[in-house]
Amino acid sequence: MSSPPSWKELVIGGTIIEPGSTVNVRTGTWRTKKPVINQDACTRCRICWEYCPEGIIQELDKPFVSRKGIKYAVTYEVNYDYCKGCGICANECPVKAIDMVSEYE
Amino acid sequence: MIEKAVGKSTGPTRVALTGNYAAAYAAKMADIDLVAIYPITPQTTIAEKLSEFVADGELAAELIHVESEHSALSATIGGAAVGARAFTATSSQGLELMHEILHIAAGLRLPIVMAVPSRALSAPISIHNDNSDIMNARETGWIMLNASDAQEVFDMVIQAFKIAEDPRVLLPVMVTYDGFVVSHTVEGVELPDAEAVRSFIPKGKWHALDPSRPSSMGPIAGPDWYYEIKFGQYHAMRDSIKVIAEVMDGFGKKFGRNYSPVVGYMMGDADFAVVTYGVTWGFVKTAVDRARSMGIKAGAIKLNVIRPFPSDAVISYLRGLKSFAVVDRAIYYGAPSPGPVYTDVASALFMSGHAVPALNVIHGIGQRTMYINDFVEVFKELTKLDESKVIFMGVRE
Numbered sequence: 028m029s030s031p032p033s034w035k036e037l038v039i040g041g042t043i044i045e046p047g048s049t050v051n052v053r054t055g056t057w058r059t060k061k062p063v064i065n066q067d068a069c070t071r072c073r074i075c076w077e078y079c080p081e082g083i084i085q086e087l088d089k090p091f092v093s094r095k096g097i098k099y100a101v102t103y104e105v106n107y108d109y110c111k112g113c114g115i116c117a118n119e120c121p122v123k124a125i126d127m128v129s130e131y132e
Numbered sequence: 133m134i135e136k137a138v139g140k141s142t143g144p145t146r147v148a149l150t151g152n153y154a155a156a157y158a159a160k161m162a163d164i165d166l167v168a169i170y171p172i173t174p175q176t177t178i179a180e181k182l183s184e185f186v187a188d189g190e191l192a193a194e195l196i197h198v199e200s201e202h203s204a205l206s207a208t209i210g211g212a213a214v215g216a217r218a219f220t221a222t223s224s225q226g227l228e229l230m231h232e233i234l235h236i237a238a239g240l241r242l243p244i245v246m247a248v249p250s251r252a253l254s255a256p257i258s259i260h261n262d263n264s265d266i267m268n269a270r271e272t273g274w275i276m277l278n279a280s281d282a283q284e285v286f287d288m289v290i291q292a293f294k295i296a297e298d299p300r301v302l303l304p305v306m307v308t309y310d311g312f313v314v315s316h317t318v319e320g321v322e323l324p325d326a327e328a329v330r331s332f333i334p335k336g337k338w339h340a341l342d343p344s345r346p347s348s349m350g351p352i353a354g355p356d357w358y359y360e361i362k363f364g365q366y367h368a369m370r371d372s373i374k375v376i377a378e379v380m381d382g383f384g385k386k387f388g389r390n391y392s393p394v395v396g397y398m399m400g401d402a403d404f405a406v407v408t409y410g411v412t413w414g415f416v417k418t419a420v421d422r423a424r425s426m427g428i429k430a431g432a433i434k435l436n437v438i439r440p441f442p443s444d445a446v447i448s449y450l451r452g453l454k455s456f457a458v459v460d461r462a463i464y465y466g467a468p469s470p471g472p473v474y475t476d477v478a479s480a481l482f483m484s485g486h487a488v489p490a491l492n493v494i495h496g497i498g499q500r501t502m503y504i505n506d507f508v509e510v511f512k513e514l515t516k517l518d519e520s521k522v523i524f525m526g527v528r529e
């Protein structure tokens with residue numbers, strides 16, 4: 028995703044003149060900690076996917092085999108462009124497979 | 133006679149008008165589409181006159197009776213947001229109640245014009261004139277013109293529409309002037325030919341709401357966006373001084389009355405000057421003449437524009453002087469100097485690298501009478517001034 032435009036390109040007064048502004052505003056820049064999913068520990072229960080208030084935990088058709096040999100058809104990944112770092116997913120994950128990692132270290 | 137002069141092409145006519153009526157006539161001749169207004173002393177006669185124009189069918193504007201100044205400006209914003217040429221007026225406590233919305237009008241970059249006859253602020257209650265109200269609005273993002281008499285009020289309201297609606301500007305403009313002393317004093321005012329006014333200020337176009345091009349005005353802007361939007365606003369304000377000078381110049385060419393952001397009087401060979409705005413200008417010019425008759429090389433400058441602060445013009449007048457004074461009719465509580473315009477002049481001078489001893493004269497607070505000889509005394513003081521200081525003129529010790 029490209030970075031937001033320079034002040035010269037913005038519509039005066041911040042008026043929104045076309046649809047899709049929600050897509051252009053990357054709430055990911057609000058984040059101080061980012062959720063990192065441990066794919067080995069994740070049981071694919073889908074709870075984080077349901078709880079994420081931004082709806083940006085993606086259920087991808089990416090098969091995955093854990094170190095213990097458990098086969099999954101899907102993988103959950105966070106879209107960091109929009110993840111605002113609220114930590115709800117980490118809090119809700121029943122197996123504590125999500126770590127909130129500082130953006131500043 | 134007035135009726136004939138307005139709305140039809142009859143050529144310029146000289147009529148007797150108060151400053152407030154001059155503002156109302158200018159708004160009418162600008163063919164405003166909308167006025168939302170709430171009465172407050174000393175602005176009320178503008179609201180009355182515009183209501184009269186609309187009731188008599190002389191002005192085809194939407195007149196909105198609102199319940200407060202907060203609503204007056206909000207409704208005016210609504211009008212400008214749909215592309216209407218919108219006008220309002222207020223004073224003092226009304227301008228304070230509008231304060232929140234002043235920022236919004238400027239932030240939305242809507243070309244609203246507002247007349248503000250100034251009045252002291254409560255408490256204690258004062259209906260009399262000083263400049264506390266308008267000075268308090270300097271940082272709201274409005275262009276602020278300042279008129280010294282009824283003719284200037286008329287002319288500046290016309291200029292204000294042209295400045296505000298210029299695509300290089302698109303900012304609201306306040307035409308400020310002294311309450312009562314200008315707002316209620318009847319003076320001879322030349323009303324230009326109505327067609328000439330209309331051709332000088334054809335209605336502009338801006339980013340207004342339009343169902344055929346859907347847009348959303350006034351959305352939230354997060355930390356990644358807000359700064360650039362506000363920088364654009366800052367830039368428009370800073371650069372508007374060129375447009376203001378251009379519009380004033382064009383006005384002079386068309387109507388024969390010359391304006392510029394800053395005007396000087398007897399500044400050619402002056403060693404000492406008084407910086408003024410508003411009605412003080414008249415007193416000070418006479419004081420210059422009296423000081424000159426005493427052998428003091430006196431001069432004066434008047435700010436026709438308060439925001440954006442016309443730094444370059446002010447510095448070009450002041451930099452070679454032995455000393456100067458700034459007369460402020462407002463008190464800036466707890467600031468490094470008590471006069472708001474003194475503070476502006478001092479920072480402009482500091483940034484230009486020039487150092488001139490400067491006197492801050494506080495006077496005319498709550499319409500305490502100012503006398504011409506008070507300013508002759510200021511010139512005498514300036515001849516002795518070697519370091520900057522403050523005088524609260526006429527306060528009882």
Ligand code: SF4
Pocket residue numbers: 062078079080081082083084105109110111112113114115116117
């Ligand atoms: S931290 Fe919040 S926004 Fe980010 S993925 Fe987890 S629940 Fe969604």
Ligand code: SF4
Pocket residue numbers: 064068069070071072073074075076103119120121122123124125
């Ligand atoms: S809540 Fe935890 S276990 Fe369940 S899908 Fe999300 S990361 Fe995996």
